[in-house]
Amino acid sequence: MDRGMYISSxxxxxxxIIGTWxxxxxxxxxxxxxxxxxxxxxxVLGLMTLPVALLKNGPPNLKQLSPTAGVLxxxxxxxxxxxxxxxxxxxxxxxxINITLIxxxxxxxxxNPTIQVELGDRVRITLINNGTITHSIEVVGxxxxxxxINPGENITIEFVATKEGTFDYICPIPGHxxxxxxxxxxxxxxxx
Amino acid sequence: xxxKGHKNIGxxxxxxxxxxxxxxxRTVLFGIRLVIPKKLLSIHGFLGMLTLVTFIILxxxxxxxxxYYKPSITQAYTSVKLINNEVEFGIIIRNIHYHAxxxxxxxxxxxxxxxxxxxxxxxxxxxxxxTGIITGVLTFLEAYTGYDLIxxxxxxxxxxxxxxxxxxxxxxxxxxxxxxxxxxxxxxxxHFYIFxxxxxxxxMIIILTIHLPRNLIFDPPVVAVLGGAILIAAGLYPVPLGxxxxxxIPPGITVPEWYITGxxxxxxxxxxxxxxxxxxxxxxxxxxxxxxxxxxxxxMSWHDRPLITGLxxxxxxxxxxxxxxxxxxxxxxxxxxxxxxAIDPIQFYIILAIIIAASIIASYVYxxxxxxxxxxNRTSNKTVKNFKFTISxxxxxxxxxxxxxxxxxxxIYSINSYANKLYNxxxxxxxxxxxxxxxxxxxxxxxxxxxxx
Numbered sequence: 001m002d003r004g005m006y007i008s009s010x011x012x013x014x015x016x017i018i019g020t021w022x023x024x025x026x027x028x029x030x031x032x033x034x035x036x037x038x039x040x041x042x043x044v045l046g047l048m049t050l051p052v053a054l055l056k057n058g059p060p061n062l063k064q065l066s067p068t069a070g071v072l073x074x075x076x077x078x079x080x081x082x083x084x085x086x087x088x089x090x091x092x093x094x095x096x097i098n099i100t101l102i103x104x105x106x107x108x109x110x111x112n113p114t115i116q117v118e119l120g121d122r123v124r125i126t127l128i129n130n131g132t133i134t135h136s137i138e139v140v141g142x143x144x145x146x147x148x149i150n151p152g153e154n155i156t157i158e159f160v161a162t163k164e165g166t167f168d169y170i171c172p173i174p175g176h177x178x179x180x181x182x183x184x185x186x187x188x189x190x191x192x
Numbered sequence: 193x194x195x196k197g198h199k200n201i202g203x204x205x206x207x208x209x210x211x212x213x214x215x216x217x218r219t220v221l222f223g224i225r226l227v228i229p230k231k232l233l234s235i236h237g238f239l240g241m242l243t244l245v246t247f248i249i250l251x252x253x254x255x256x257x258x259x260y261y262k263p264s265i266t267q268a269y270t271s272v273k274l275i276n277n278e279v280e281f282g283i284i285i286r287n288i289h290y291h292a293x294x295x296x297x298x299x300x301x302x303x304x305x306x307x308x309x310x311x312x313x314x315x316x317x318x319x320x321x322x323t324g325i326i327t328g329v330l331t332f333l334e335a336y337t338g339y340d341l342i343x344x345x346x347x348x349x350x351x352x353x354x355x356x357x358x359x360x361x362x363x364x365x366x367x368x369x370x371x372x373x374x375x376x377x378x379x380x381x382x383h384f385y386i387f388x389x390x391x392x393x394x395x396m397i398i399i400l401t402i403h404l405p406r407n408l409i410f411d412p413p414v415v416a417v418l419g420g421a422i423l424i425a426a427g428l429y430p431v432p433l434g435x436x437x438x439x440x441i442p443p444g445i446t447v448p449e450w451y452i453t454g455x456x457x458x459x460x461x462x463x464x465x466x467x468x469x470x471x472x473x474x475x476x477x478x479x480x481x482x483x484x485x486x487x488x489x490x491x492m493s494w495h496d497r498p499l500i501t502g503l504x505x506x507x508x509x510x511x512x513x514x515x516x517x518x519x520x521x522x523x524x525x526x527x528x529x530x531x532x533x534a535i536d537p538i539q540f541y542i543i544l545a546i547i548i549a550a551s552i553i554a555s556y557v558y559x560x561x562x563x564x565x566x567x568x569n570r571t572s573n574k575t576v577k578n579f580k581f582t583i584s585x586x587x588x589x590x591x592x593x594x595x596x597x598x599x600x601x602x603x604i605y606s607i608n609s610y611a612n613k614l615y616n617x618x619x620x621x622x623x624x625x626x627x628x629x630x631x632x633x634x635x636x637x638x639x640x641x642x643x644x645x
Contacts, residue, residue: 002234002236004234004236004306004309004310005234005235005236008236008302008306012302015512019516022516022519027523028520028523029519029520029521029522029523030445030521030523031445031446031447031519031520031521032519032520034346034446034447034449034450034519035450035516035519036429037290037291037294037425037429037431037450038294038298038450040425040428040429041291041294041295041298041421041422041425041429042298044421044424044425044428045295045298045418045421048417048418048420048421048627049235052232052234052235052414053234055232056232056234134440138525140525145444147435150440168525168526170525170526172444172525173444174444174445174529175528175529177525177526178526178527178528178529182526
């Protein structure tokens, strides 16, 4: 076993696991998902240097292998477990809710109406931009933002309401939500 | 007749080879000694060579990308989109280029810290150390100018960071910015392109001639595995195109690439731009440049030099912390942009200071109290095992056949996946195939070593 390489390959894998966990599962910040590329490279490089470190001067004994096992178990728990224990999949209710929102400066449909749907509903929001500048639509926490559209254009986003609770629908272009382009999007439990 | 002909051709080729080698002896090439190790070595001995290999990979893929890239504000994004979606093998070349750049930076940082902890800068290696640090900074600038060229929202954010930092330099800032970046976006993209493909690589090659030691270790199996790692990472995470920059549409919230987020975190603390973005990183670099002159201890092992080791750990921890913190943006989308981006400077700098203090204390505690005990134990029950790894000839033959078979299957699978537009799977199986190729060369090495006995 090569001590220096042993330590550094474990560090590479550990940094990679933490980065991958942050990018895939943490709800701390959306922008952590950009960490994925380098984290995966760190894990792959670490895993590929590990055998060299372990086997350099003969097979390692069990005691030397225990940190390796620990790091790999941490990896499996952090990255693998959420796949199995994640939130249960919501069965679609079969209803399709069509909503049309018209964006102007600085509100949706003048008054930012509250939208209410039931758990499992498929929601289709069509945004028509009647304003004078670019707008977009996002239901924060339920789906990615739509592409930005110019005045006069329209766009449709579609998602399934998989979580109960009160969410914000906003124009994700910086500044627009603060100026008033945000309303409530409520997902209630299923009635039948 | 036929056999004789073969012999003649063989002799002719051998003569030609000897002739060429004999003439090459007159050149500078034979001043470098390229050592191909006869057994598996720790990669720490040749991390610099691996970095150089990724640099060469980047050069080759970069030239291929340059055939299709158009450095203009209107065509930059669409040309990269064309490379990614239409050009044959474009997506693979672009992903190799992206991940090799990441790998080069990771390996350069790894190389730096290994040399730091093992004290390799001591034995008349000061010049190599200093040129190494300069090459590292140039590598960072090369990566930075490279990923802006796509001109998506992430790239534009980085361009803005760079432009505002250049402008923030007192007195000469504006002149410097107009020389380096020109005026406006159409100039910047061309300037960055020329820096990326000509100026910085040229400087790197010139400085590398002073940096490279005379003995270079080149280990083909490890290089093959490194190539495999880049391809596998590319298959697992193909780099997205991002949203194209449109001057009429305000950008969404993005973060820059991972090697700039540290700088981005420093900038977002809201203290003076010049201090946070130029002075502090420069101090960091100057500290590394001065290490050989601060560290007068004769010992090369890390536990005999607790101060340098502690500062080294602090540097590594600071790089990790600022990098991850730079990715953090308050997810609450209803509050203002400035508020979302703000990092509390008191909290941030206190944590950085705590990291430095904790690393130095931990390093001193280890070298004074813990290390003597451990080494005592180790010397008392040290049993030197002379390990020899032998495989029977038959087993090696079976392994080689199995490895070649798996390699052939993976290559066919990779080509088939590419034809079916499954680029991810194609890249992963290509990477696996390359890794197995490395394993094969390693087996051949074991075999020839056993023959030698």
